[in-house]
Amino acid sequence: MTPAALVPAMPHLLAGDPAPSWAELATATRTVGDRLRAAGVDTVLLLSTQWFTVLGHQVQCDARLRGRRTDENWYRYDYGHLDHDLAIDTDLAHRWADEIDAAGMQARRTLYEGFPVDTGTIVATKLLDPHGHGRRETERSGARPFEYALVSCNLYAEPSAMAAVAAAGVRAARDLGRTLGVVAVSGLSSGLTGRWITPAEDRVSDAHDRWNRKVLDAIRAGDRDEVLAMSPQYAAAAQADSQFRAFAFLDGAGVVDGPGEVLAYGPVWGTGAAVVWWGSDSD
Amino acid sequence: MARVFQVPAGSSRSGARRAAGTPAAPAPAPAPRPGEQKAGIVAGYLAPHPPHLVYAENPPQNEPRSTGGWEVLRWGYEELRRRLRAHRPDVLVVHAPHWITMVGHHVNCVPNPRGISVEPIFPHLFRYHYDFRTDVDLAEAIVEEGERAGLVTSALREDGVRVDYATIGALHLANPDWDLPVVSLSANNNPYYYSDASLAEMETLGVATRRAIERTGRRAVLLGSNSLSHLHWDTEPELPEDMSAERPFNHAQYAGDMELLQTIREGPTSRLKDAVPKHIEATASETKAGSLTWLLAAMGWPDVAGDVLAYGTVIATGNAVVEWVP
Numbered sequence: 322m323t324p325a326a327l328v329p330a331m332p333h334l335l336a337g338d339p340a341p342s343w344a345e346l347a348t349a350t351r352t353v354g355d356r357l358r359a360a361g362v363d364t365v366l367l368l369s370t371q372w373f374t375v376l377g378h379q380v381q382c383d384a385r386l387r388g389r390r391t392d393e394n395w396y397r398y399d400y401g402h403l404d405h406d407l408a409i410d411t412d413l414a415h416r417w418a419d420e421i422d423a424a425g426m427q428a429r430r431t432l433y434e435g436f437p438v439d440t441g442t443i444v445a446t447k448l449l450d451p452h453g454h455g456r457r458e459t460e461r462s463g464a465r466p467f468e469y470a471l472v473s474c475n476l477y478a479e480p481s482a483m484a485a486v487a488a489a490g491v492r493a494a495r496d497l498g499r500t501l502g503v504v505a506v507s508g509l510s511s512g513l514t515g516r517w518i519t520p521a522e523d524r525v526s527d528a529h530d531r532w533n534r535k536v537l538d539a540i541r542a543g544d545r546d547e548v549l550a551m552s553p554q555y556a557a558a559a560q561a562d563s564q565f566r567a568f569a570f571l572d573g574a575g576v577v578d579g580p581g582e583v584l585a586y587g588p589v590w591g592t593g594a595a596v597v598w599w600g601s602d603s604d
Numbered sequence: 605m606a607r608v609f610q611v612p613a614g615s616s617r618s619g620a621r622r623a624a625g626t627p628a629a630p631a632p633a634p635a636p637r638p639g640e641q642k643a644g645i646v647a648g649y650l651a652p653h654p655p656h657l658v659y660a661e662n663p664p665q666n667e668p669r670s671t672g673g674w675e676v677l678r679w680g681y682e683e684l685r686r687r688l689r690a691h692r693p694d695v696l697v698v699h700a701p702h703w704i705t706m707v708g709h710h711v712n713c714v715p716n717p718r719g720i721s722v723e724p725i726f727p728h729l730f731r732y733h734y735d736f737r738t739d740v741d742l743a744e745a746i747v748e749e750g751e752r753a754g755l756v757t758s759a760l761r762e763d764g765v766r767v768d769y770a771t772i773g774a775l776h777l778a779n780p781d782w783d784l785p786v787v788s789l790s791a792n793n794n795p796y797y798y799s800d801a802s803l804a805e806m807e808t809l810g811v812a813t814r815r816a817i818e819r820t821g822r823r824a825v826l827l828g829s830n831s832l833s834h835l836h837w838d839t840e841p842e843l844p845e846d847m848s849a850e851r852p853f854n855h856a857q858y859a860g861d862m863e864l865l866q867t868i869r870e871g872p873t874s875r876l877k878d879a880v881p882k883h884i885e886a887t888a889s890e891t892k893a894g895s896l897t898w899l900l901a902a903m904g905w906p907d908v909a910g911d912v913l914a915y916g917t918v919i920a921t922g923n924a925v926v927e928w929v930p
């Protein structure tokens with residue numbers, strides 16, 4: 322079974338002085354990274370809902386994404402300043418784009434100097450591979466960095482289209498013989514607190530909390546059909562992040578047929594966030 | 605020191621068009637004579653920002669090259685530029701929906717924002733090298749007035765935040781010479797994940813903006829940067845400027861835009877307090893991000909009609925260039 326995870330998108334997980342929930346979510350995301358490494362993953366197929374687009378499906382084709390992102394909302398905090406250095410599996414990216422086209426959708430090959438990597442992708446990859454300071458340094462230290470294949474989240478396409486995009490990525494990876502992990506970077510409920518709060522004040526509203534737990538229970542039970550069936554209602558009632566396209570993406574990759582292990586769940590600035598793992602938990 | 609000046613209820617020009625049943629033909633505003641220049645908001649524009657319009661113009665700041673396209677909208681912007689010049693503003697104040705701030709209303713207080721803005725959604729159309737001046741005194745005054753009015757605000761003083769394509773797009777299209785200082789306001793909403801803007805808060809932000817402009821004695825032109833009907837294609841033709849692919853998303857979207865524009869052309873703007881939410885409901889209009897409401901609230905919902913300088917679709921969204929002179 323291809324290992325997979327749902328991880329949060331919010332930068333608070335990188336705070337120097339985190340709320341307990343932020344710290345737990347960060348630790349759990351690091352655990353996902355450890356497990357992906359233990360599974361011998363070469364490339365992580367990754368969707369971040371914060372790279373939202375509206376035209377076609379953008380596949381990142383730049384071999385290396387290096388830079389610093391200053392978040393347009395969180396710049397006043399330490400976690401609003403994010404250095405990043407990501408290695409992209411460009412062979413897989415191009416193959417993925419070809420498979421998207423072949424499936425009758427529109428792939429858009431993205432290769433632009435200065436392209437702004439979204440906060441969700443940076444946060445997730447920093448936690449999944451905290452020592453991945455770039456291929457050269459990592460090779461010197463003997464560790465094996467992940468490479469990534471990144472696709473955007475088209476908010477005008479149906480969630481089923483995101484499933485088809487994921488399936489195309491899995492086919493492309495299989496053709497190339499990659500050992501694949503699949504990660505969706507997304508929040509759960511999205512009742513963001515609309516004021517500046519201290520970490521200690523952070524909580525999810527009761528109504529959204531009930532919805533998040535209901536969805537996570539179905540995920541724990543491995544009831545994929547139930548999760549998909551409740552997704553539209555969840556999206557409406559809890560304003561789920563990008564209408565929970567993240568789960569549709571994971572489903573399209575064929576990685577959520579079994580029970581998911583909820584490694585952490587809690588608030589991030591009023592939104593709901595969880596780390597969920599599908600696959601073996603052995604190291 | 606700052607001069608405080610209440611904007612008059614209507615200029616001689618707009619007064620002639622006030623609440624007229626029949627829209628008047630557009631005409632450029634007469635240039636104020638020396639000594640006549642007064643502070644306050646001298647004009648407001650609905651100034652949509654599709655990156656396609658910048659791309660189509662091939663300005664030196666933008667890396668991609670085009671063969672044109674969307675001419676009628678761009679001709680509307682040419683007219684806007686002539687009129688804007690005639691108003692002789694000290695500053696352009698822009699509210700645009702793609703500097704998305706989840707918490708509060710932010711104002712860019714960086715004195716000289718510069719860099720390259722590669723647009724994540726349209727990187728093939730928009731990779732713009734920007735370098736402009738902020739009117740920091742006015743920017744800070746808007747933060748203060750917003751706070752005083754009870755809004756959650758933030759002054760952006762960090763150099764590294766990339767300026768979004770909507771802010772750059774509206775400013776470039778209104779003033780491609782970039783020879784006027786700017787104040788840029790964020791959109792406190794998350795149209796894609798979370799929620800639309802609270803139009804009531806945009807009203808408050810508009811009033812706070814006006815107070816700050818009056819307090820600092822500026823002669824300001826406001827740009828509210830929203831498209832209208834907002835359903836659009838999710839794919840693109842091989843040649844982005846292939847105008848044979850350009851049309852309204854459907855008739856209902858077009859008709860919804862025409863109904864709103866008719867109300868704008870008839871005036872007065874107070875009718876838009878009801879018409880804008882109705883239009884949002886009918887067409888998923890980008891005015892849900894609040895820029896148009898901010899603009900009209902800042903101008904005090906003037907008792908005038910608007911001049912529609914152009915209308916056209918961009919990847920099926922409706923876009924209008926409109927002038928209001930209070």
Ligand SMILES: [Fe+2]
Nearest residue numbers: 701770831890
């Ligand atoms: Fe827009």
